[in-house]
Amino acid sequence: MKVGIIGATGYGGVELYRILSNHPHVEECILYSSSEMDVPYSNTFPHLHDLSDHILKNIDVEDIKKNIHVLFLATPPGVSRNLTPQFLDSDVKIIDLSGDLRLKDRNEYEHWYKRPCVEDEVLEKTVYGLSELNKEEIKKATLLANPGCFPTATILGLAPVVQNRIIHEQSIIVDAKTGVSGAGRNISQATHFSETNENIKIYKVHEHQHIPEVEQALFALNDGITAISFNTHLIPMTRGIMATIYASLQESYTTESLLDLYKDFYAASPFVRVRKQDEFPSTKEVYGSNFCDIGLKVDERTGRVTIVAVIDNLMKGAAGQAVQNFNLMNGYEETTGLYFAPIYP
Numbered sequence: 480m481k482v483g484i485i486g487a488t489g490y491g492g493v494e495l496y497r498i499l500s501n502h503p504h505v506e507e508c509i510l511y512s513s514s515e516m517d518v519p520y521s522n523t524f525p526h527l528h529d530l531s532d533h534i535l536k537n538i539d540v541e542d543i544k545k546n547i548h549v550l551f552l553a554t555p556p557g558v559s560r561n562l563t564p565q566f567l568d569s570d571v572k573i574i575d576l577s578g579d580l581r582l583k584d585r586n587e588y589e590h591w592y593k594r595p596c597v598e599d600e601v602l603e604k605t606v607y608g609l610s611e612l613n614k615e616e617i618k619k620a621t622l623l624a625n626p627g628c629f630p631t632a633t634i635l636g637l638a639p640v641v642q643n644r645i646i647h648e649q650s651i652i653v654d655a656k657t658g659v660s661g662a663g664r665n666i667s668q669a670t671h672f673s674e675t676n677e678n679i680k681i682y683k684v685h686e687h688q689h690i691p692e693v694e695q696a697l698f699a700l701n702d703g704i705t706a707i708s709f710n711t712h713l714i715p716m717t718r719g720i721m722a723t724i725y726a727s728l729q730e731s732y733t734t735e736s737l738l739d740l741y742k743d744f745y746a747a748s749p750f751v752r753v754r755k756q757d758e759f760p761s762t763k764e765v766y767g768s769n770f771c772d773i774g775l776k777v778d779e780r781t782g783r784v785t786i787v788a789v790i791d792n793l794m795k796g797a798a799g800q801a802v803q804n805f806n807l808m809n810g811y812e813e814t815t816g817l818y819f820a821p822i823y824p
């Protein structure tokens with residue numbers, strides 16, 4: 480299998496390379512850049528010195544069509560919208576890590592991403608790639624939208640109680656935190672060391688582009704879902720997302736019964752680990768891995784449940800999940816090249 484990565488010089492791209500260069504079914508990994516051509520990849524990433532002899536290639540669509548079986552787009556929003564349609568007449572399977580193809584309603588995309596949406600033909604062919612909810616569809620996909628980092632943690636944290644109508648659909652509040660690598664490799668004032676170190680900042684208040692993605696996925700599980708409250712915070716760490724989720728219970732449930740429900744719901748999902756009673760996951764416990772760990776506790780005083788879901792934004796939130804989808808799309812075991820322990824401490 481020959482794979483290509485466009486955006487290989489970014490954080491999502493180099494994480495894809497880390498996994499795919501050790502994947503047993505990948506014979507060749509070709510790396511593309513729109514800004515650095517014909518130079519060794521290890522010039523951009525010296526930590527790959529002696530490990531990679533790859534030379535960055537120019538993005539030539541016709542050449543990719545001839546040489547690549549699966550193409551990963553680890554590119555900023557707006558790039559896939561232009562590139563993906565050019566592959567519709569080919570056999571190349573596309574896995575897009577950006578938000579360009581995730582929303583089925585083009586008006587929602589244009590509202591939240593503030594740019595024109597891809598054409599309908601592309602949206603219709605695209606499968607949303609959260610394997611814990613739609614594995615069979617993913618197996619048949621040729622065009623795949625890899626979920627966003629916050630939506631991955633939030634949807635996995637909520638799916639069992641939403642689908643089983645255990646919570647009041649209008650009561651969902653998501654308080655999410657992310658490490659700085661979620662903003663990509665480009666330098667900006669918001670991610671500058673002096674702005675992030677010893678600091679915590681809320682951002683995109685009520686305006687985060689992941690809100691419609693979470694609502695779209697939850698609505699597919701339960702048509703009573705309306706608008707959710709969802710906010711994000713930037714905190715001084717490199718990797719990791721924690722979504723702390725609050726919702727009101729329709730009836731009284733014990734923590735134990737909800738944990739059992741989650742364990743059943745995710746019994747066939749190798750990358751979701753439901754924690755024991757009174758054990759809550761931290762981001763370090765999934766660092767560098769493709770796991771999503773979930774803990775929860777019922778608050779009997781308020782009739783609400785607190786659910787905590789953690790992921791590594793570059794793994795289960797991006798590259799790891801993209802390879803999980805790659806495995807399913809190509810008939811490999813879902814865990815191939817991905818089932819390893821987090822880096823700890």
Ligand SMILES: NC(=O)C1=CN([C@@H]2O[C@H](COP(=O)(O)OP(=O)(O)OC[C@H]3O[C@@H](n4cnc5c(N)ncnc54)[C@H](OP(=O)(O)O)[C@@H]3O)[C@@H](O)[C@H]2O)C=CC1
Nearest residue numbers: 486488489490491512513514553554577661663664792797
């Ligand atoms: N970082 C994260 O945790 C997550 C990111 N994502 C999404 O994944 C995508 C990649 O994110 P991330 O790796 O963090 O971003 P980065 O900014 O780190 O990297 C993006 C790469 O895209 C390439 N690029 C930029 N413009 C173009 C263009 N016009 N055509 C082709 N390539 C281009 C650049 O490489 P070059 O200049 O060499 O072409 C750059 O290295 C984004 O859409 C992001 O929203 C999703 C989930 C989590």
Ligand SMILES: CC(=O)N[C@@H](CCC(=O)OP(=O)(O)O)C(=O)O
Nearest residue numbers: 577578627628657659661662688
């Ligand atoms: C820290 C930080 O800025 N994180 C980004 C993550 C977004 C992302 O990954 O973009 P997609 O829309 O392609 O999923 C954010 O909150 O917007």
